[in-house]
Amino acid sequence: MPPTEVTVHVNRGSAEALEPSSTSLETNGSFLLSLQGHESPAHVHCRLTGDLERIASIEEPNYFVERDGVTTVPIAVNTDVIDRPVDGHLEVVTGYGSESISIAVTVVPGPAAVDVDESLAEPARSEPEPTALEQASERIPALSGLEPGTIAVLALGIVAVGIAALTAASIGSPVVTAGLAMVVAGFAVALFLLLQ
Structure with missing residues (x-):
């Protein structure tokens, strides 16, 4: 100044x-x-x-x-x-x-002196903020070793099975129940392939 x-x-x-x-x-x-x-x-x-x-x-x-x-x-x-x-x-x-x-x-008195620690000379590590998906995977121990893409497919599969189950329960038709079985089977095969 x-x-x-x-x-x-x-x-x-x-x-x-x-x-x-x-x-x-x-x-x-x-x-x-x-x-x-x-x-x-x-x-x-x-x-x-x-x-x-x-x-x-x-x-x-x-x-x-x-x-x-x-x-x-x-x-x-x-x-x-x-x-x-x-x-x-x-x-x-x-x-x-x-x-x-x-x-x-x-x-008038000047601003107070600031003690500078030697650690300020070291560059700060800038790690990106974890995404919501990464934070969720850290909270659930079973998901901690999975990749974010795998977790996303898993979440999408659970939502699909949930929608199919609700549809089968509300309609009660044997065709819809067969559709639910196909969605569950497809989800199980996708899960098996992802975890290999």
Whole structure:
């Protein structure tokens, strides 16, 4: 994630003028101060005040801002030492102290550190989810050694025998009973051939 940035316009409209793009900033880490030069060059001094001074630092407090140039000031913040928000101000001064602005800065604790276990470096095994038929075959011990196609034929045969039995029972004709016998015989032969 790129650092947060706040811009201050230097000498825009008049000499020794400072205009911040924002008067407050909230961050959970280091941030940048962008000094945007305008009509004339300027010497700018930056400093931190309040509790912010305890956890943040500016490597170099004095900067020369070129006309129409941009000077970036990195502000390092150590959020590892805080467990609650810290407030302070970033002050920008020019014209040997004649003009200054103050930007309220609130630093909030960063996200908690995550311990990474070495096992995360190993690729995860991606086994496909078992199908409903495979799950059913695992639950019924007698079916566990059969192939899914065999189990499907077995299920279809049981449904066919069930329909034939219901038809024979509801009609009660000797022809339908003979048809039931043929369905059962066909199912038995198919089962025998599949299990060989």
